[in-house]
Amino acid sequence: MRSLPAEASELRREVRDFLAEDRATYGWQPHVDSWISAWDPGFSQRLGRRGWLGMTIPTEYGGQGRTHLDRYVVTEELLAAGAPVAAHWVADRQVGPALLAHGSEYQRRRYLPDIARGERYFAIGMSEPEAGSDLASVRTRAVAVAGGWELTGTKVWTSGAHHAHAFFVLARSAPLDPAHRHDDLSQFIVDLDTAGIEIRPIKLLTGQHHFNEVVLDRVFVPDQLVLGEPGQGWRQVTSELGFERSGPERLLSTQPLLAALTGRLAHETGRAPGAIAELGALISQVTTLRQLSISVAASLSDGQPADLAAALIKDLGTRYEGAVVDTAAAVPDAEPDPNSDDEFTRLLAEGLLHAPGFTLRGGTNEILRGVVARGLGLR
Structure with a gap:
């Protein structure tokens, strides 16, 4: 099992404390697919002030000069909490690294400081x-x-x-x-x-x-x-897709629903024994996929290409996310309602409505399997 550096535990604790306090103060609710669906510029700017955007951008361009593994810890916690990260997500995830890899000095100085502050948003x-x-x-x-x-x-x-x-x-x-x-x-x-x-x-x-x-x-x-x-452009785009396809958002879009499902099943063990077993299988899957995703983050920190592994993560991860929704929907008396005050019920509704897009965005799974096959020397 690949472990994160020891200092990651302290960073993770800081992020969790921040999220608990920020949610209590500003009242946002967790969402499935928060990196697409939950747009909140104020939240992005608060992250920027904490130094948790542009973490891998050098300090000379307004960033923190930290590693991709440091950034991984922060993004993992944000996604697990279902926090409203959509405003800054694309800019922080792939625009910043692309500008560092291919951009001119003019482009870097024009865009990177604003990205790190959570004030410049990209598509x-x-x-x-x-x-x-x-x-x-x-x-x-x-x-x-x-x-x-x-x-x-x-x-x-x-x-x-x-x-x-x-x-x-x-x-x-x-x-x-x-x-x-x-x-x-x-x-x-x-x-x-x-x-x-x-x-x-x-x-x-x-x-x-x-x-x-x-x-x-x-x-x-x-x-x-x-x-x-x-x-x-082709060479640049394919390297950029390594950032888009390999991150924890390919595993954790449904993590708030998985957490709510765990809470629901804790009170219904006698009524849904099959769901308990499926929950264990899901946790095994996400643990394994997380190891692969962390390995890609380490490769990116070392400046190594990760296109093939990223395609594999995206294929397997989005299928796992769909399985989370299917398992939650099979719980007895599960009644999805996007307007419910019950967190499980609300998140299940979001999961069901977002699930059709899981295996499409960032490249369809069929295409990605072809990418993996060619990378392995198959026709």
């Missing part, structure tokens, strides 16, 4: 209506013009774009060569208040609005906001 523009997990099929075009580029196309499932300040856009910056589909893709940093952008809501079964379709119509992006080198 990701990868998927398209005809190009989801197969990102090499993107049709958004980037055409070179005087002083920059014009982007035209549509991005979909863009979490938080209606709240965010900017997003990363993957676009084709030269005509497609069918024999080399991964070439000539580029990434751009697009401020979401730029002329030519229309954000259209995609509502969940709950009626909530987290996802969006973002339409770009000849949107101008100056040269200084090209991320990395033109034509290197």
